[in-house]
Amino acid sequence: MKIKNVLLTGAGGKVGKAVLPELVKAGFQVRALEYSDGLEVERLKNVEIVRGDLRNSELAAKLIADMEAVIHLANVKENRELFLDANLKGTFYLLDACKQSNHIRQYIQAGSDARAGIYYYPHPFPIDENYPHSGYPGYYPLSKVLEEVMCEQFRTQYQLPITVLRFSWIHADDDILAHITLREPNFGVPVWQDWASTPEQKRYFQEGLDGVACLLHPGGSAGKRQIVGVKDVVKSIMLALNNPTAVGEAFNVSGPSPFAYDVLARYVSEKMNLPIVNFTVSEFNDFSIDMNKSRSVLGFNPDYDIFRIVDEALEFRRAGKKRPDCLYPG
Numbered sequence: 001m002k003i004k005n006v007l008l009t010g011a012g013g014k015v016g017k018a019v020l021p022e023l024v025k026a027g028f029q030v031r032a033l034e035y036s037d038g039l040e041v042e043r044l045k046n047v048e049i050v051r052g053d054l055r056n057s058e059l060a061a062k063l064i065a066d067m068e069a070v071i072h073l074a075n076v077k078e079n080r081e082l083f084l085d086a087n088l089k090g091t092f093y094l095l096d097a098c099k100q101s102n103h104i105r106q107y108i109q110a111g112s113d114a115r116a117g118i119y120y121y122p123h124p125f126p127i128d129e130n131y132p133h134s135g136y137p138g139y140y141p142l143s144k145v146l147e148e149v150m151c152e153q154f155r156t157q158y159q160l161p162i163t164v165l166r167f168s169w170i171h172a173d174d175d176i177l178a179h180i181t182l183r184e185p186n187f188g189v190p191v192w193q194d195w196a197s198t199p200e201q202k203r204y205f206q207e208g209l210d211g212v213a214c215l216l217h218p219g220g221s222a223g224k225r226q227i228v229g230v231k232d233v234v235k236s237i238m239l240a241l242n243n244p245t246a247v248g249e250a251f252n253v254s255g256p257s258p259f260a261y262d263v264l265a266r267y268v269s270e271k272m273n274l275p276i277v278n279f280t281v282s283e284f285n286d287f288s289i290d291m292n293k294s295r296s297v298l299g300f301n302p303d304y305d306i307f308r309i310v311d312e313a314l315e316f317r318r319a320g321k322k323r324p325d326c327l328y329p330g
């Protein structure tokens, strides 16, 4: 395909700031969209920074002018007021501008496993790419489903060369520790404090004690889910970009395998010398993500299992690094 330049939206966000230097390293000329929410885009050579708001219907055509590819990451999360305009109109304006141009060779849309309902619904089999859209309750999953439906229609109606990458819950920095330990910072769902029902569980929050959460089903077995490290997300984007076999396809992008909360809790408990606090929860359904298609078609082989994600999170804390401001803790 020989794509040489690419528009990157959401370039100041969690994924955007991780993928931008890799695009530059790979030799792409990048036009990076920076939005005025304080998430600044790193100033790098071969990166043209454009400031703007995707809700502005005039912007998309200017952004894609001279571009050969689009990586659309910009998004607001669980925001009832903004998601229709920023996510749906924003995606529509970009797709429509691409349709009207004749120079976009690939459009990559950030999708999400939220579109398949993750732990909110029972999943007797690994979730593969053919699993029907079934977002869990909330505006964010609704948005991820509707963005994908729009992409599917632009592919069907206008043969736009679209690739959808459906990321699992993405972990960077010390996200996994913020998720699994009880004291702040807190990150992601479930929120342990909301599920504290026994006097022992409540005591941790009342007294500000720290511990490692372990999610159990009522029968006593540990909950299982699958997440992905941000470096693997970057790897998937780099494998999909400029790859003709990726065009017209959707791919799951997750870690190498699901993890069990008891295994994670034991590992973190030993490393941080913290007690394990069990949370027995009936609302959680195990799920895993089928990675066969992305492995065989993209050659995507994720490097970050749960232990490596934890090890890098511990290093992040040991180095005294600060978590970036988080617009949405999930």
Ligand SMILES: NC(=O)c1ccc[n+]([C@@H]2O[C@H](COP(=O)([O-])OP(=O)(O)OC[C@H]3O[C@@H](n4cnc5c(N)ncnc54)[C@H](O)[C@@H]3O)[C@@H](O)[C@H]2O)c1
Residues within 6 Å of the ligand: 009, 010, 011, 012, 013, 014, 015, 016, 033, 034, 035, 036, 037, 039, 052, 053, 054, 055, 072, 073, 074, 075, 076, 086, 090, 110, 111, 112, 113, 166, 167, 168, 169, 170, 171, 327, 328, 330
């Ligand atoms: N973070 C995850 O766990 C996760 C999981 C699955 C899928 N995804 C998807 O991956 C993509 C990137 O996620 P992220 O975690 O990097 O998001 P993020 O919240 O860190 O970044 C979002 C970016 O969108 C930009 N933005 C917001 N409103 C805008 C507007 N009106 N105009 C222009 N830019 C605007 C922000 O400035 C920011 O750069 C999103 O589409 C998200 O849905 C993320």
